Amino acid sequence: MKTKAAVAWKAGQPLTIEEIDLTGPKSGEVLVEIKATGICHTDYYTLSGADPEGLFPAILGHEGAGVVVDVGPNVKSLRKGDHVIPLYTPECRECKFCLSKKTNLCQAIRSTQGKGLMPDSTSRFSIDGKPLFHYMGTSTFSNYTVVPEIALAKIREDAPFDKVCYIGCGVTTGIGAVIYTAKVEAGANVAVFGLGGIGLNVIQGARMVDADKIIGIDINPEREAMARKFGMTHFINPNDVPNIVDAVVQLTDGGADYSFECIGSTKVMRQALECTHKGWGRSIIIGVAEAGAEISTRPFQLVTGRKWEGSAFGGARGRTDVPKIVDWYMEGKIDIDSLITHTLTLDNINEGFRLMKAGESIRSVVIY
Ligand code: NAD
Ligand code: AHE
Ligand code: ZN
Numbered sequence: 001m002k003t004k005a006a007v008a009w010k011a012g013q014p015l016t017i018e019e020i021d022l023t024g025p026k027s028g029e030v031l032v033e034i035k036a037t038g039i040c041h042t043d044y045y046t047l048s049g050a051d052p053e054g055l056f057p058a059i060l061g062h063e064g065a066g067v068v069v070d071v072g073p074n075v076k077s078l079r080k081g082d083h084v085i086p087l088y089t090p091e092c093r094e095c096k097f098c099l100s101k102k103t104n105l106c107q108a109i110r111s112t113q114g115k116g117l118m119p120d121s122t123s124r125f126s127i128d129g130k131p132l133f134h135y136m137g138t139s140t141f142s143n144y145t146v147v148p149e150i151a152l153a154k155i156r157e158d159a160p161f162d163k164v165c166y167i168g169c170g171v172t173t174g175i176g177a178v179i180y181t182a183k184v185e186a187g188a189n190v191a192v193f194g195l196g197g198i199g200l201n202v203i204q205g206a207r208m209v210d211a212d213k214i215i216g217i218d219i220n221p222e223r224e225a226m227a228r229k230f231g232m233t234h235f236i237n238p239n240d241v242p243n244i245v246d247a248v249v250q251l252t253d254g255g256a257d258y259s260f261e262c263i264g265s266t267k268v269m270r271q272a273l274e275c276t277h278k279g280w281g282r283s284i285i286i287g288v289a290e291a292g293a294e295i296s297t298r299p300f301q302l303v304t305g306r307k308w309e310g311s312a313f314g315g316a317r318g319r320t321d322v323p324k325i326v327d328w329y330m331e332g333k334i335d336i337d338s339l340i341t342h343t344l345t346l347d348n349i350n351e352g353f354r355l356m357k358a359g360e361s362i363r364s365v366v367i368y
Contacts, residue, residue, distance in 0.1 A: 005125070005142035006349045007132065009057045011049030014350045015141065020059075020127045025072030025146050026120060032084060032147055035161035037140035038063035038340075039352040039364045040169045040197065042288055045264070046135065047353070050290035055116040058133035059125055062088045064140030065155070065165035075149045083157050085168045085326075087318035088113075088136035090151035104180070104317045109148055113137040119148055140168070141349065143368050153322035156330065162343065162367050163336045166197075167325050169313070170363060171336060173286060174201020174262070175325070176314015178209060182258050182284050186210035191248050191256040192232075193272050195223035197363045198286055199262035200230050200339055207231025208334070215248060215256065220359045229338065238271075248275035255281050263287045266295050273297055279305040286311050340365050 003022045006015035025031045040063050046054040068082040078084065092098055092108035109119045116133030117123055124146040125132040125139065139145045155164065174197075178184045190206045192199050195218040206214045207230065216223070216232040224235045234251055238244040249255050255277030261269045264287030273283040274297065283306065285295075295308075302308065316322065328334045342364040344352050352364035 001144065003142055003144040004346060005059050006061075006346060007057055007127070008047055008060050011047065011054065011056060015047075015060070017347055018127060020125055020132060020142070022142070022144055022146065023124045025070055025075075026118070027073045028075060028149050029072040029118065029146050030068055030075055030078055030149055030152055031070040031144060032066045032086065032152070033069050033144055034064045034066040034140050034142065034368060036065055036165040036365055036367045037061045038166045038168065038170060039349070039356060039366065041264070041356065042169070044353055044356055045288055045290070052291040053114050055133040058116055058135045059139035059142045059145070060135045061141030062086070062136040062138040063165055063169040064138060065161040065168060069144065078149060078152060078154060083155050083159065084152040085155055085164065085322050086138040086140060086145070086147045087151045087153055087322065088138050088169070089313040089316070089318055090137065090148065091317045091319040092150045104313060104315050106150070108150060109137065118146065141346070141366070143346070150319070153319050155323050155326045159326050159330055162365055163340065164326050164329060165365060166336050166340065166363055167322055167329070170197040171201050171334070172316045172322060172325055173311070173314045174198045175205035175208065175334065176316040176321070177260055177284050177286055177311040178202055178205030180315030180321070181309065181311035182282060184209050184211055184258050187212050188257040189213040189215070189252040191215045191217065191252070191259040191272065191275055193217045193259065193261045193268050194263035194287065195220070195227045196262065197339065199260070200227060200362060202260045202262060202286070203227055203230045203232050204334060213252060215251060217244060217248075222359070226338070226362065230335070244271050245275045252277070254278065257281060259283045261285050261287050264289050266293045269295050270297050273306055273308050274301055276306050281306045282309060283307070284309050284311050339363050343367055
């Protein structure tokens with residue numbers, strides 16, 4: 001079939017809107033009509049050329065929601081008409097990683113996914129007979145996409161696509177890092193570095209678990225008002241204090257119990273670790289740093305009890321946890337609407353990237 005998609009031809013160049021070819025779902029695969037997709041900083045990161053796994057030409061996008069249009073042979077859990085959220089972290093429930101119960105990082109299709117291909121090592125997308133790469137197994141910047149069954153969460157049918165698409169990455173990543181990865185307890189002091197589409201959801205998660213001090217840190221002063229609405233109790237602009245680590249330590253009687261890096265800066269990752277409390281502080285890296293970047297600190301920081309950790313997709317097991325998070329939204333337990341500051345058509349998708357780079361948006365959502 002033909003479908004309209006935004007194609008990333010080359011690193012650093014704007015996407016172009018094209019009519020492309022899509023072949024139907026093979027065994028274990030599902031054809032999904034994407035109804036809406038968010039634009040995440042990671043899409044920008046890959047488009048910029050900083051992602052060692054970035055491949056071109058590709059169909060980017062990994063924060064979508066839509067409807068099942070067709071299923072390939074051997075698909076058991078989904079049928080035509082089901083509402084779904086594509087998962088860049090699938091949940092096969094059979095691999096060593098899923099069975100371990102220690103991680104959400106299902107590896108069933110990770111190697112082909114990282115090569116921009118479907119599990120049979122081919123692409124479903126092409127233009128003028130030339131293949132286009134998939135991205136993160138989801139490629140939601142195409143109106144129609146093919147996704148493995150294990151990478152689709154079935155969600156309730158009354159949930160609005162243009163809001164719950166954000167659960168496909170940002171909402172789950174932020175809230176999940178608090179509740180699934182860190183398991184922050186009530187009364188804890190939390191520091192959140194970067195108050196964008198991810199960090200504000202970390203703030204929202206910290207409020208949900210009844211954290212005590214929720215300290216937001218951002219160089220963009222415009223972020224303060226929105227973060228307070230989501231539960232931030234203290235705001236620090238690093239440009240307004242001599243030393244951001246000292247500022248957090250002073251506010252928290254020795255350091256934060258938990259910190260979250262939601263930027264992708266290795267310099268900030270170090271600050272986030274070193275502002276946590278001696279003996280038990282835990283710092284969770286969420287931000288994605290460019291190829292070749294490395295983190296550093298004095299080992300003494302770890303010897304004295306701080307822990308450096310990371311979180312992908314908030315530690316969420318997508319097929320199990322995403323439908324629950326959709327329920328939380330529908331029950332009014334979490335706010336998504338306020339964070340979606342811009343809606344766009346696919347034709348204007350490059351404007352979404354511009355707004356993100358300029359710090360003018362929290363989340364832009366493309367509605368097909
Ligand atoms: P964003 O652009 O919306 O937000 C980043 C925020 O960081 C902005 O508010 C910006 O002003 C602030 N900032 C930049 N430099 C700063 C500094 N030195 N000190 C303090 N604040 C600073 O981005 P986002 O969509 O929220 O994504 C954040 C990061 O998380 C990106 O690296 C993205 O790739 C990554 N990410 C990771 C996962 C995961 O599963 N681990 C999932 C989604 C996104
Ligand atoms: N391809 C990059 C890494 C990108 C990365 O860390 N992705 C996160 C999700 S970001 C969503 O916005 C993730 O889930 N990582 C785990 C995984 O298996 O990719 C690189 O540096 O190579
Ligand atoms: Zn993302």
